[in-house]
Structures are given as structure tokens and as C-alpha cells.
Amino acid sequence: MLSISAMYCPHNSAWDGPRIAPRGGELRWPLPEKPARRYLGWSWSRCNRVAGASGAAAASFCSAHVRRSSRHLIVRAALVEQLTQASEALEMLRSRWDAIELGEAERLQPLAEEEVAIREGMRSLEFGDPAEIQAIPQTPSADPVVAGYYRVARALLELEVAQKEWEVRTAQAAGFDQPSSPEVGAFASRLLGIALLRIRLFQHSEAYELLQRALPTMMATQQFVGSEGAAAKHWLQNLCRSTAMSQMLREPGHMQGIDISNSEHLERLQALREELRACGYAAKDILGMTQVPTLEMFADDDLCGQAADALLARAPEEQKGLAELVRFFLLSRPVPLKRLTELMGSPCMEFLLEKQAVTVIRGPSCALVKAEDALKALENAADDFYCFANIKIWPVEDLLIATDRQTWPSQGFEPVMYLSDDSWGLIYGAPREEVESVLDLCTGSGVQGLVALQNYAKTATFVDLNPRALDFVRFNVALNGLSQKVSGIYEGNLYQALPPESGPFDAILANPPFLPNPRGIGSQCSAKFGDGGDFGEDILEAILQGVADHLKPAGHLSAVTYAPNTPEMAERIARYLKSPDEMSPCITVFSSKLKPAKEFKPVSSAVEAVRYQEALDEVGIKTMAEAITLVSFEEKAAQTHFVLKEHLFQDEGYLRSLWKQHLDGCSKT
Numbered sequence: 001m002l003s004i005s006a007m008y009c010p011h012n013s014a015w016d017g018p019r020i021a022p023r024g025g026e027l028r029w030p031l032p033e034k035p036a037r038r039y040l041g042w043s044w045s046r047c048n049r050v051a052g053a054s055g056a057a058a059a060s061f062c063s064a065h066v067r068r069s070s071r072h073l074i075v076r077a078a079l080v081e082q083l084t085q086a087s088e089a090l091e092m093l094r095s096r097w098d099a100i101e102l103g104e105a106e107r108l109q110p111l112a113e114e115e116v117a118i119r120e121g122m123r124s125l126e127f128g129d130p131a132e133i134q135a136i137p138q139t140p141s142a143d144p145v146v147a148g149y150y151r152v153a154r155a156l157l158e159l160e161v162a163q164k165e166w167e168v169r170t171a172q173a174a175g176f177d178q179p180s181s182p183e184v185g186a187f188a189s190r191l192l193g194i195a196l197l198r199i200r201l202f203q204h205s206e207a208y209e210l211l212q213r214a215l216p217t218m219m220a221t222q223q224f225v226g227s228e229g230a231a232a233k234h235w236l237q238n239l240c241r242s243t244a245m246s247q248m249l250r251e252p253g254h255m256q257g258i259d260i261s262n263s264e265h266l267e268r269l270q271a272l273r274e275e276l277r278a279c280g281y282a283a284k285d286i287l288g289m290t291q292v293p294t295l296e297m298f299a300d301d302d303l304c305g306q307a308a309d310a311l312l313a314r315a316p317e318e319q320k321g322l323a324e325l326v327r328f329f330l331l332s333r334p335v336p337l338k339r340l341t342e343l344m345g346s347p348c349m350e351f352l353l354e355k356q357a358v359t360v361i362r363g364p365s366c367a368l369v370k371a372e373d374a375l376k377a378l379e380n381a382a383d384d385f386y387c388f389a390n391i392k393i394w395p396v397e398d399l400l401i402a403t404d405r406q407t408w409p410s411q412g413f414e415p416v417m418y419l420s421d422d423s424w425g426l427i428y429g430a431p432r433e434e435v436e437s438v439l440d441l442c443t444g445s446g447v448q449g450l451v452a453l454q455n456y457a458k459t460a461t462f463v464d465l466n467p468r469a470l471d472f473v474r475f476n477v478a479l480n481g482l483s484q485k486v487s488g489i490y491e492g493n494l495y496q497a498l499p500p501e502s503g504p505f506d507a508i509l510a511n512p513p514f515l516p517n518p519r520g521i522g523s524q525c526s527a528k529f530g531d532g533g534d535f536g537e538d539i540l541e542a543i544l545q546g547v548a549d550h551l552k553p554a555g556h557l558s559a560v561t562y563a564p565n566t567p568e569m570a571e572r573i574a575r576y577l578k579s580p581d582e583m584s585p586c587i588t589v590f591s592s593k594l595k596p597a598k599e600f601k602p603v604s605s606a607v608e609a610v611r612y613q614e615a616l617d618e619v620g621i622k623t624m625a626e627a628i629t630l631v632s633f634e635e636k637a638a639q640t641h642f643v644l645k646e647h648l649f650q651d652e653g654y655l656r657s658l659w660k661q662h663l664d665g666c667s668k669t
């Protein structure tokens, strides 16, 4: 899930278009709305957590903390005031640009001078120049400095849009947009420039419209010569595809309406499974063919894609079909609609189109083709009809698991998480003991419950608060022919989603959101699948508190997280946990090597990086590490164990030994 590397690179200020950002990966695409928490409210909840208790110790910790916070606020007040003034001045300037009529060029000079002065004043601000911020997270930060920076950065981008739009209006009035004009190519480039600004402002629809206008002209008038030209063309088309995809995902009905008691749906998805299997769509062959070392790497198309593309292009004749499907369903590449229909057959393609699991695009600007038009074109698709997948399909042992292709949340779209390294950690690390019933909390795609059903559980119950996740669970249950073994699929907050008659369960599996997000500063933590609250353990804590009511006394719980300060984690778990009556927990925390928290930067700008680090320090996070926690219960005294292993999520053999190690540890003491 997380590469613990510097994810924000201040030297790379050139905007090179949107990229898919794995959980905690580098973000180039702005982020969604999320209610801001009041600063003081945050302080108190954090105080309670850090102190771990009420009473005098907590009170003294908290009053010291609040005093320190107040001092910080006072010290920063001048900076916040400066940012507020700059953003107000820029917003005012923009409205004056908007009001300039064509032919009033003489009014531009004073505006330009004012702008230069404002920009000048921002260059030496404490956390860098806001003009260097590439994209504006949509999540409002409760940190006043971060919020101030983003307000200025937004105002700057909006001002640039107003200026470019004025230029476009002027150029149009001069007829430069006419196909016969020698300026038409330059005119299209200006539209592209505005589209890029719109993308940075997270205005996808506007960006899509602009690209649809710009691209055909650019393709017709510009010569993309040599390798640089080819790269530029490729980049432009990728940009169009990404924007088209973002547009498409906002259409209602995406992946909705699968009914696991509907025999037609089951048959259609069974047919898809059989088609994929018939082409050899399985982990071993895919890894061999692409030479990608682990499946988890397919989370980032760019990381593993280019080398894999070249290998797939050279696939032997008998594996050409598999190569196309890997490009389509794992590397998110477009494939000609005709070819895909040949490979999967019309009924499968119809179903995927109806469910908007795939989208058809056409022509040089990758214009979206409506699903009903694509359906009509299926039998005899023109050569310029291409198809891209809105989902990824992962081979997991004998299962096929679909997840969202897009990994960043935006404007009401809450992605269903790809299979990240923590997902694989729990897939292999959870005990594979035969059980009657499993509860998969925070199920996402449903992968954990499905692995359980396939290998060791008679029934599984799936819970998530993202309704889109449950659409994917239904799809995946049907795709794998496991509908008969499903006890329930419920939407809501953890155990509250369950009807009173369900449970208790033999096993609980949980991969909760776990990114520490103090003061909501880390804009890359804002997806529902990522945000674990100030300390990263809000959801884990709630899961552990519900164990007594939902797990059988002989049952066990397995949770995976990327966790702060793991050497103290078993004690924290013991504090959060409510055990079944008369039982005491045996808790083992398996942790990878600890990494300094300062290397952990799920942020998208320099100011966020600094403020996030300060906030991590304030909540007491010193190190981060991969962690798998196993809990079982006995009548003996409570026990906690901590096991350190250099690499955890990556070592399948070791992960499969965790349960035995846990039981050995519990019986020894």
C-alpha cells in the first residue's frame, strides 16, 4: 500500500498530468470534500487518546498541549493573516479580469502589475511559495496554515484561468478558432492550457469539454515527430483518457445493480470467469509473462506498466489473448473494442458495458461513447472504437477480484480499494482454520471474506460503509460463484450495520483504514479506505471494542494495519479490546522493521509535508511499520506478544506461519 519514500518532491514542479495514486502514493490529482474538524476539538480527542486515560495525567498533558497549541497559533497568526490577505487580493483581481471586455486591453497593465506585487510578496513565505503547489486538495484542512496556503494556490489558479479565458475570447473574436486560420493550432493549445488548470482545480467536466475541443485540432495541426513527439502524443491521449474516465465514473449506475440471487447475473459473471480462465488469466502466468515481481505492483500502472507493455507485445501467439486481457484489466490500457469482443464474446461485453465496468471511447480525443451506442456497435465496431476498463481484475489464488481502477476520491466518488500490500498481508496472514462463519469488516472489494469462503469458512458476512464497495462485493461473489455461501452484505459503520440476528462469528477479519491523519492535514489520507483518524487507529479501536459482542469465545480476530509505534501496539490493543465474558486475550503483534515517522509523507505539497510531520510528532507517532495483529481468547491471564520481522507483507511463506507462531506463543506462557 505505502511506499515509505518522499512522496512529495518539491523540485518536480512541472505538472505532467494526472496519475493514479496508490494509497499514500504520490498524488497529482486533487482531492475531495471532507468536513473540517475544529482545531481545538481535534486537540481534545487526541489528548484523550495519547494520555490513554482520563484523570490528572490526562488533564495535565492536555492543558500543556493546549497551551503549546495556542502558542503555535499565535506564532502562526501573522502568516495566516498574510495568506488571507493574499487570497482576498487574488480573488478580487480575478473578478476584475472576468469583467474586462474585449478590446479593453489597456486595462490589463495595472492588473498585471498588481499581480506581480502579490506574487512577489509570497515568494519568501515560511513554508514556500504557494504558487508551487500543483493541485488543490478538495478536503479542507483543519490546520489554518495549510488551509491558507491552499486558498492562495486556488486563487492563483483561478486567476490564471480567468486570464487564459480572456485570451481565448479575444482569439475567437479574431477568428483564430476557425479551421482555415493559421492560428488554429495555437488556439487549441490555449484550450489545452485551460484544461490543465481545470484539472489542477479538480474540475473534470470542464477539463473534459476543453480537451474534446482541443485535441482533434492539435492532432490535425501539430506534427508529433520523433520519440519526443510520440511521447507528447501519448501523454495527451492519456490525459484525455483519464479525464474521460473521471467523467464516466460520475455517471450514475457505475457497477450498480448486481443481484446475487438473480440467475441471469450469476450466469453472465460465470461466463466472464470462464472466458478469463480459458485465456489463462491466473497469477502465475501473468507474473511470468509480465515479469512484474508481485501482483501488488499492478496497483500502479506507471510503475510496472512500461516494461510489462513491451513484454506483453512480444507474447507468443498462443498467449496473445492473455496479453491483451492483462493490458486491459491490470494495466488499464485501452484495447480495440473489436478485439475485446472477439476475446470475451458479445454477452460478456454487453454485461460489462451495462454495468459500466468498461467504457468505450472513440477517435483522437478519446470521446466517450454512451453505453447504448457502444452496445449497438458491438457486433461490428469501427477500428477507432477503443475500450478501457473502469475496474481492475486481480487473480488471487483461485479467485478473481474486481476493484476500482481509480484510486483517488473525488466529488462524491469514493473508490473501492485496489489490492494493496496490506490486503495481501491479511490474505496470507489470517489463520486458515476451518470455521463455520467469518465476518469481514471494512470489506472493500470483499477480498478477505472471499478468500475465507474459498479456503476455510462455510459462510461469510461482509460490511462496509461505502455503498460502492458492496456493489463490488456482489460482483465478486457472483464472479467467483460463491453466492450460496454468503450470509449477508451490509452497508454501515462496522457492527452497527449488522442485523440483530447475525453473529456471533468464529472469525473476524479486518483491514480498516489506518493512515494517521492528524488535523486532516494529509490530503492523501482522505479516501474512506485510508483515513484512520488522528492516530490512525480510530476504526481499529472501534472494531476491538465490539469483539465481546460479536465473536464467539473460541473465536479469533485478525487485523492488518500500517501502524504507529508498533512495539507498544499490543498494549494499546489490550486497552481497546473488550473480550468475551470470562475470557482473556492473547494478543500477538507481528511488525515489520520500524521506519522513522518522518519518512512517512502522505501529502501533496511542501506545506502539508512540514505541518503533517509536526502533527505526527504532537500525537506521539515516532515510527511506522506494517503490522498484523492476531487475537484469540483463553481462560488464563491476558498475554501480549510482539514479533519483529524485517519484511512482513512481502513474505508469503512467513505470513502463512503467523497463526502457528501465535498459538505457540499463547500456549507457552
Ligand SMILES: C[S@@+](CC[C@H](N)C(=O)[O-])C[C@H]1O[C@@H](n2cnc3c(N)ncnc32)[C@H](O)[C@@H]1O
Residues within 6 Å of the ligand: 416, 417, 418, 419, 420, 422, 423, 426, 441, 442, 443, 444, 445, 446, 447, 448, 463, 464, 465, 466, 469, 492, 493, 494, 511, 512, 513, 528, 529, 530, 539
Ligand atoms: C483498507 S480498505 C480494505 C479493503 C479490503 N478489505 C482489503 O483488504 O483489500 C478499508 C475499507 O474500510 C471501509 N470503512 C472505512 N470506515 C468504515 C467503517 N466505519 N465501517 C465500515 N467500513 C469502513 C472503507 O470504505 C474501505 O472499503
